[in-house]
Amino acid sequence: MSVLLDHLPELWQGLVVTLQLTAASFLGAAVLGVVVTALRVSPVRVLRAIGTAYVETFQNLPLLVLLVLAFFGLPEIGVKAEPLTTAIVVISVYEAAYVGEALRSGVxxxxxxxxxxxxxxxxxFTQSLRHVILPQALRTVVQPLGNIAIALIMNTALAGAVSIVELTTAAKNVNLVEAQPIPIFVGAGIAYALLAALVGLVTGRLERRLVILR
Amino acid sequence: MCMKKMIAVVAVALLGLAACGEADNAAVPGPSKTGKDVIGKAPVAAASDILPGSTMEKIKSRGELLVGGSLDAPLLSQQNPATGEVEGFDATMGKALAKYIIGEPKVKIVNSASETREALLANGTVDVVFQTYTITEERAKQVAFAGPYYTSGLTIAVKQGTSGIAKPEDLNGKKVIAGANTPAIPAIKKLAPQAEIVTFGSDPECLQALKQDRGVAYVQDETLLIAAAQKDPAIQIVTKPFTVDPYGIGLKHGDEQMKKFVNDWLGKIQADGTWQQIWKDSIGTVVQGDAPQPPKIGSVPGS
Structure with a gap:
């Protein structure tokens, strides 16, 4: 146990980065996801095709591949961003495919x-989507969105592959010095579990408050 | 009709490719061949050394040595994608130890990682760990170390033409690349506390990051950097090794019998030239000159 307390500052810093990644990526995924849904249910065939292509592309590629590809590949064509920015954009783009599909089922x-x-x-079309359809659609997909948020928290651990020291990477670094994997990773695991439980609690509350009695 | 034709063409093309692949393998003898020669000559323990009830006896009756190691460490323990064989210094040492105990080089490599090897040893998933396992006093509280069996050191590589970096302290205030889960991380923290460390999972990723200016310097084991600099003229090594990392053979904590047995084996293979030959076949393919003097067994705190 003391090994966790000794390295609390590093682990805390990792947790903060995990939270930053989660919050920013979920926001990005939500905005992009609405756009994807709009494309998927659009009356214009070309737009629907674009929406489908987006979802199929990003749901069918592993996030790790996308992260590494964007991080090392884009600089080769002159697009280079800070690691954290790259990770947030990639995770947003990836999770948007899932958010889009959840929203579409709501629609x-x-x-x-x-x-x-x-x-x-x-x-x-846009007005009816915005004022009539989406507000009702959102209420039915609170729980799926919560699940996507939880999956997103866990997925942020992959950002360690592109040099970001989030909670999992911070735990690995501590273990490298202390060689006590069980307490260190159990500690990190509890932090993830608490975050996931928090999201579950919030979505549960939201669902009950937003329920539509038909 | 047309579809069938296409399928036929694709099938023929694939067969052709497959045939090519096989021909290539036969034409180019891999380094695994020399590896087998060394093992052929490696010693086998006397029956009296395999004490009844000991870990060694358990391994012998199982007929297989379970080794915690890597599959992606160039020159040390890397799986050859063509043959599926794991090759390199650590991998061959594992095979030599298996031969010493069992009489045959029967090894099963359990792909372990820096974050799991203590646990794997403690719960008996692996018998030994050969994985650039630097002996430290902290680690010696969790596992037993035989050896050291090899000494390496960290050095610094930069992009060709970079100035202002000649020693570890010069890294202060700069972005420094290191391999995730490598001893480079604590070493940089100690010698250049103001350096910002960015880590990547594998050596090729670190090199790519260095070339893409994700950091000004890359701290890594000297052997790996020598190999990288030989392949890629854009990489330059700027110092002699600035750390001494004695690699130990990880064993279950408290297993004194096994530790003494493995140390005796190390002494034997160092005396009869097996150790030197294993070095020549692996690290010696990129580092010039004769095999170095092996480190003295038990010479490091924690061993």
């Missing part, structure tokens, strides 16, 4: 009549 759960009524009173 599909909104009855067809809602969309038709919205169009009938003169709203445009």
């Amino acid at each position: 599909n759960s909104v009855s067809k009549g809602q969309g038709e009524a919205a169009r009938a009173i003169g709203l445009t």
